[in-house]
Amino acid sequence: MTDDTSPLTGLRFSKGHGTGNDFVLMADPDGARPLSTEQIARLCDRHRGLGGDGFIRAVRSRALPEGAAALAENPDAEWFMDYYNADGSLSEMCGNGVRVFIHFLLTQGLVALEDGGELSIGTRAGIKKVARTAAGYRVDMGPWDFIHPSHAAERGVDSVVEAAGLAEPRPALSITMGNPHTVVALEETADLAALDLAGTPAVIPVPPSGTNVEFVLPADPLVTDDVGHISMRVHERGVGETLSCGTGACAAAAATRFWAGAGAPDAWSVAVPGGVVGVRFFPGADGREHVELSGPAVMVAEGVLADGLLQQL
Incomplete structure (x- = not known):
């Protein structure tokens, strides 16, 4: 049996995803059950x-130092x-994860949000405002x-990228969405495949905190009915290739839009x-250009960790 004094005894979890970008989630309102790097890595092991692809803990902002900063920005x-x-490495935030996080709070009865309603949540990349829509969230x-x-202004590129499957290094442009890309x-489609x-x-050169890498294929034509279209694959820092990356999609659209010009x-x-x-770009109230990400969020399972796994952790 598991030691009743273990901070993980009786740990409940949920599993959810946003366009295939999947997460293990747990509710820890008072911040009483922090997990170690090793524990998180084991939980996320397939x-x-x-x-x-990641682990999300729902904590009331007042229970964390980073949350106190969020409350100071937006009560x-x-x-x-x-x-x-x-x-198990700490990350600033995750665009798909934000939608799944809000959906998790709703399904757990921790918040209420009607269609068209909006919530503000704290992240290590600042406050994120999330609105519920008929198709998701x-x-x-925030700004990009x-x-x-x-380097971007002078040449439109700031680095080169080498990857298995590329015949030669390719020029690249680095974008921050609160996390690096x-x-x-x-x-060609064959290049992406x-x-x-x-x-x-x-x-x-690699950005100071490492980076996520997006490989983008523009559609032909690029723009249809005033909407730009691109396809993307991504290698996420600390994860590997994932089926989707929300901040990566924003960064990919920002770079492609910049390259496309006026x-x-x-x-x-x-x-x-x-x-x-x-992805939509719009003027923010702070005078900077902001990026809006929209898409679905799905909860697929919930349960309690088995004793055997708790002992391994």
Whole structure:
């Protein structure tokens, strides 16, 4: 039997995904059950654990130092999204994860949100405002920016990327969405299909905190009915290839829009292996250009960890 004094005894979990980007979630309102890096990695292990691209703990903002900062920014941000990559490393936030996080809070009865209603939540990348829609949720992801603004302005690229399946290194542009992304443009459908993202692509130079790498294929034509269309595969920092990445979709749309130049649309449809998400650029109240991400969120399971797994953890 598991020791009753274990902080994980009786741990309840849920499993959810947004366009195939999947997460293990738990509610810990008072911040009483923090998990170690090793425990999170085991929970997210697809062979010996529950499996997931990341781990999300729902904590009331007042129970965390980072949450206190969120409350200072917006007193309505009652809940904090405590997010970790599948290897247990801390991450700033996750765009698909935000939608799944809100859906988890709703299904657990921790918040109420009608269609068209909006909630503010705390993340390590600042406050995120989430609205409920008929098709899922839309999230104000905040402003985007270049990681190396001077290089972007001068050349439109700031690095090169090497990856298995690419015949040669490709130029890339690094975008921050509160977390780092490096975007590579491809020319042919075969180039996107030929990628082997089991290993980590080499980014030269790599941003200080590492980076997620998006490989983007523009549609032909790029714009239809004032909406830009791109397809994308992604290698997520600390995870590997995933079926979708919300902040990555925003970064990919931002880079493609920048490369397309004047007249590029503000609305984008981003096809990922797990489905399709929407990206929209709009003027924020802070005077900066913000990015909105929209898409579905699905809960697929909930339960209690078995004693055997608790002992392994």
